[in-house]
Amino acid sequence: MSSLTHAFRRFLPSLHRSLIALAVVACAGAAQADVVVAQVAPFSGPQAVTGRAIHAGVKLYIDSVNARGGVRGQRIKLVTRDDxxxxxxxxxxxxxxxxxxxxxxxxxxxxxxxxxxxxRDGVLDKQRISMVGAVSGAASVAQSRTLRVVKASYHDEVGSLFKRLSQLGLNRVGVVFQDDGLGKDVNVGVDKAARQYGITIVNSTGYARNTTEVSTAVNNMLKANPQVIFLGATTAAAVQFVKQYGAAGGQATMYGMSIIDTDTLLKALGPDRARGYAFSVVLPLSSKTDREVVREFQRLRETANNPDLSARSMEGFIAAKALVKAIEKAPRLSADAVSTALDSASELDVGGYRLDFTKADRSGSRYVDFAMIGDGGKIVQ
Structure with a gap:
């Protein structure tokens, strides 16, 4: 036997042990791999307040899942990008x-x-990957199979509001809207609901996207003198409108869309100036503990110490719960398998709030109610 062959045979046991060790490390690494969920949202700029609030709700639930061992023994890793x-x-x-x-x-x-x-780009369809909790109530968004919305549509909101106003004998309405896809969808809903319920739109004014420049809208509403002003606006712009309109002596009742963060509005205006502001409710109120999902949110929030948690965070919290349920139901941990699980989610209960993602032409919920900021900043529903 050659010395080379003899040396190789002596080397074989150590090689064998090394390969086994590497296999063990690889298996351990695979078992501990993170399940990645990604959020691309505004974390800076005028809409950062919304992006951070939604993220805080998502993180609140994912942190609780990780604290109890994750999903199938794997932690969920939440990664972000600022758009x-x-x-x-x-x-x-x-x-x-x-x-x-x-x-x-x-x-x-x-x-x-x-x-x-x-x-339009189609990247999610090409990759067969879904987004849960897409933050919009526009029909164009709900109609996309890869964008899963966890709340009622803007058209549902406007229709419910105008029906209620008609019943109260309030038929002169002004509309303030963000001049982009949001405002376009809101105005389609406004026109339809106004015809259906006999509402007269006395003035409709837009403001530029990603700004809080609402002075023109304030002046137009003061001149039109509506009984009610419907704010199809985002949080920062809505706060400025309510502030400036009230300072100028405007008397109309304000009805804000659900996307306006009432915690932020109340903090910016104070309880006296915010009193009487009414708004759509399309998700469980964080202050009303009749549903398990709200009690869970409040229980976790008490120890989270996250300044970005607000009323808007409930949307992110519910989206995270829905997504985790889909991940648990999926036969394997892949984007395609999770999308398939969401496709079949017709009765997805996240704690007294149910979602249905099987309807291709609408969002996951049609729940709409209303509330108002009362004395001392208390929310009255």
């Missing part, structure tokens, strides 16, 4: 995060125009 509410950034960053992180799903992108851009 600054710019549609071109949204599309670019979604492609980037899908390529770099291989998430099983996306969650909580904010803005009708941003989500419409994603739908």
């Amino acid at each position: 600054m509410q710019q549609p071109e950034n949204t599309v670019r960053l979604v492609k980037e995060v899908v390529q770099q992180e291989s998430p099983v799903a996306l969650i909580g992108t904010v803005g009708t125009t941003n989500l419409e851009a994603l739908a």
